[in-house]
Amino acid sequence: MPATALLRHGGSAVNDHEVLPLLDQIGHVVSEAITRARPELAGSDPVVRRSDRADFQSNAALALARRLRVQPADLAADLVADLAPALDPARGPVAAVERSGPGFLNITLAEHAVWAQVAARLASPRLGVGTPERGRRTVIDYSAPNIAKEMHVGHLRTTVIGDSLARVLDLLGAEVVRQNHLGDWGTQFGMLIQYLDEHPEISWRQADLAGDVSAVSALDQLYRSARAAFDADPAFADRSRARVVALQSGEPATLARWAEIVAESEKAFRAVYDRLGVLLTPEDSVGESSYNPVLAATASELVDAGIAVDSAGALVIFSEEVTGPEGAPVPLMLRKRDGGYGYDTTDLATIRHRLRDLKAHRLLYVTDARQALHFRLVFEAARRAGWLTDDAEATHVAYGTVLDRDGRPFRTRAGGAVRLTDLLDAAVARARAVVADRDHGLSPAELDQIAERAGIGAVKYADLSTSRVRDYVFDLDRMVSFTGNTGVYLQYAHTRIRSILRRAGDSHPEVDPELPMEREERALALALDGFGATLIEVSRTLEPHRLCGYLYDLARAFTAFYEVCPVLGSAEPVRGNRLALCQLTARTLSRGLGLLGIAAPERM
RNA sequence: GCGCUCGUAGCUCAACGGAUAGAGCACUUGACUACGGAUCAAGAGGUUGCAGGUUCGAGUCCUGCCGAGCGCGCCA
Numbered sequence: 136m137p138a139t140a141l142l143r144h145g146g147s148a149v150n151d152h153e154v155l156p157l158l159d160q161i162g163h164v165v166s167e168a169i170t171r172a173r174p175e176l177a178g179s180d181p182v183v184r185r186s187d188r189a190d191f192q193s194n195a196a197l198a199l200a201r202r203l204r205v206q207p208a209d210l211a212a213d214l215v216a217d218l219a220p221a222l223d224p225a226r227g228p229v230a231a232v233e234r235s236g237p238g239f240l241n242i243t244l245a246e247h248a249v250w251a252q253v254a255a256r257l258a259s260p261r262l263g264v265g266t267p268e269r270g271r272r273t274v275i276d277y278s279a280p281n282i283a284k285e286m287h288v289g290h291l292r293t294t295v296i297g298d299s300l301a302r303v304l305d306l307l308g309a310e311v312v313r314q315n316h317l318g319d320w321g322t323q324f325g326m327l328i329q330y331l332d333e334h335p336e337i338s339w340r341q342a343d344l345a346g347d348v349s350a351v352s353a354l355d356q357l358y359r360s361a362r363a364a365f366d367a368d369p370a371f372a373d374r375s376r377a378r379v380v381a382l383q384s385g386e387p388a389t390l391a392r393w394a395e396i397v398a399e400s401e402k403a404f405r406a407v408y409d410r411l412g413v414l415l416t417p418e419d420s421v422g423e424s425s426y427n428p429v430l431a432a433t434a435s436e437l438v439d440a441g442i443a444v445d446s447a448g449a450l451v452i453f454s455e456e457v458t459g460p461e462g463a464p465v466p467l468m469l470r471k472r473d474g475g476y477g478y479d480t481t482d483l484a485t486i487r488h489r490l491r492d493l494k495a496h497r498l499l500y501v502t503d504a505r506q507a508l509h510f511r512l513v514f515e516a517a518r519r520a521g522w523l524t525d526d527a528e529a530t531h532v533a534y535g536t537v538l539d540r541d542g543r544p545f546r547t548r549a550g551g552a553v554r555l556t557d558l559l560d561a562a563v564a565r566a567r568a569v570v571a572d573r574d575h576g577l578s579p580a581e582l583d584q585i586a587e588r589a590g591i592g593a594v595k596y597a598d599l600s601t602s603r604v605r606d607y608v609f610d611l612d613r614m615v616s617f618t619g620n621t622g623v624y625l626q627y628a629h630t631r632i633r634s635i636l637r638r639a640g641d642s643h644p645e646v647d648p649e650l651p652m653e654r655e656e657r658a659l660a661l662a663l664d665g666f667g668a669t670l671i672e673v674s675r676t677l678e679p680h681r682l683c684g685y686l687y688d689l690a691r692a693f694t695a696f697y698e699v700c701p702v703l704g705s706a707e708p709v710r711g712n713r714l715a716l717c718q719l720t721a722r723t724l725s726r727g728l729g730l731l732g733i734a735a736p737e738r739m
Numbered sequence: 740g741c742g743c744u745c746g747u748a749g750c751u752c753a754a755c756g757g758a759u760a761g762a763g764c765a766c767u768u769g770a771c772u773a774c775g776g777a778u779c780a781a782g783a784g785g786u787u788g789c790a791g792g793u794u795c796g797a798g799u800c801c802u803g804c805c806g807a808g809c810g811c812g813c814c815a
Binding site for chain 1: 742745752753757758777778794796809814
């Protein structure tokens with residue numbers, strides 16, 4: 136097939152794939168047959184899918200027969216006839232086509248085409264994955280912990296899912312802009328700053344604390360004390376309110392203390408991000424406070440546009456689409472009766488900034504599903520204001536709640552939020568026990584490192600591997616299991632393959648495309664060929680669990696191959712082809728896990 | 740009251756509108772001194788919450804019910 140045909144086919148962009156998947160190659164072949172058989176149907180979807188009865192099947196005849204008022208079986212027969220010229224076993228990818236059932240076309244691939252695909256992907260540093268998202272500026276809003284508060288289980292999903300999407304979209308060529316919308320503003324800081332001021336003897340800065348206590352941990356405690364004092368002591372409450380005013384009006388000493396609290400908190404967040412292996416950096420932090428200077432302008436712009444109106448002394452935007460109780464339109468609270476601004480206004484200023492200043496084409500908000508209505512209102516307002524146009528897309532990437540084994544929201548016994556570090560510690564401890572149980576001659580230091588990677592990976596994988604919008608049950612025993620659809624299983628699969636490759640010694644296996652293929656080799660090769668298409672699915676649906684499912688299927692396809700196809704015990708040239716499959720599988724698993732933000736250790 | 744989301748094997752979860760709804764765990768019966776036991780083979784397990792509709796074809800789309808969770812102005 137000429138290079139241009141590899142690069143362009145029915146309707147897809149040129150850079151969808153660096154190495155055109157066989158499924159798309161077959162789609163191209165079937166499309167040409169459709170055009171030959173029925174010119175009026177040129178451009179129709181060839182409807183090529185994986186099949187359990189052949190390598191691929193095309194359902195095009197079934198889909199198109201109605202338009203022609205013919206029997207699907209008859210159209211299928213015509214397509215078989217028109218595919219005949221493509222059946223050049225020496226050159227094309229198709230070895231055989233047959234009609235089946237009411238009008239399916241079962242398509243068998245030429246073995247050399249499958250081997251050639253393995254060789255092509257192996258030769259590519261990016262495994263043949265293209266850049267279909269190239270040039271698309273995509274803002275991903277995720278993580279968003281609160282300053283002076285511990286990160287807890289509620290931050291897990293947004294951080295893990297957002298980070299994975301950032302990695303996938305980046306690989307696909309998108310211009311990813313990560314935004315950590317820190318909760319760094321609000322009246323609670325008045326209370327906290329006042330309390331710190333009145334208790335200068337208390338140490339809370341990272342440098343003044345004992346080893347494993349973080350500044351946010353200390354601040355979180357101090358906030359509770361401040362809250363108690365606020366409730367118990369009216370005088371302190373008054374001083375705290377005055378402090379809020381000082382903060383909002385930019386009084387230098389108060390502002391400096393606030394900035395220090397923010398900086399100390401960010402240090403603690405960074406430690407958690409490092410441990411989790413999350414991409415977020417200080418440069419990605421654009422907290423709520425950043426929008427303070429433009430809140431008034433944002434509000435007045437919406438008033439001028441006639442969108443925002445007065446209601447009972449407050450400034451609101453009434454939805455034209457959604458109603459609340461008693462059929463009244465649901466409002467966004469733009470300015471409270473006391474003149475203050477809330478998160479509705481901040482989010483409006485934020486979306487304005489991202490569309491107007493950052494010139495984003497796609498906005499992703501990775502937050503809890505419970506905020507669905509809020510984002511619907513924000514997007515509606517942004518559309519009415521003319522900020523969000525048809526050139527851009529805003530999506531609330533919603534996710535479900537983390538539940539305990541009894542199906543209730545995951546909390547401590549006392550009913551509080553579970554600290555993220557405690558959660559990770561527990562997972563690492565559990566992973567350590569499971570890995571030590573295998574005993575592959577690891578030193579204690581290696582064991583520690585592997586337990587950390589396995590435990591963190593297990594938590595992240597468990598979070599990513601089920602449908603995003605559904606709630607999921609946090610079950611440590613299941614997530615660190617070496618069997619089933621777990622991160623540990625995939626990491627282990629990777630180490631096993633790496634072990635084979637180390638023993639083989641040959642890091643540049645040659646693929647001989649003329650060799651016959653075992654059934655399991657073919658199944659594995661076809662699985663490997665689907666990597667890029669899976670990533671495109673993830674970018675389209677924003678559902679990382681599709682990548683997890685793909686990697687799990689890939690690992691199982693490898694297992695089946697490994698059962699029946701000796702690698703090291705085979706002579707060349709069979710050995711070379713099988714080593715190529717091993718190497719491509721290892722690289723695909725490693726890259727895939729990397730896109731989930733999970734390490735792929737060499738041993739475990 | 741209105742709205743959003745979810746409902747699939749005993750359990751945890753999959754399934755771009757395609758043929759016989761798939762995995763893992765648990766269960767039953769067998770096999771192998773192992774390229775790292777991530778065991779392998781076979782079996783059992785389902786009216787995809789219920790009822791209609793669209794379609795050549797529906798777990799998937801539409802409508803209505805049932806059930807669960809969540810949300811609906813001055814907290815984010």
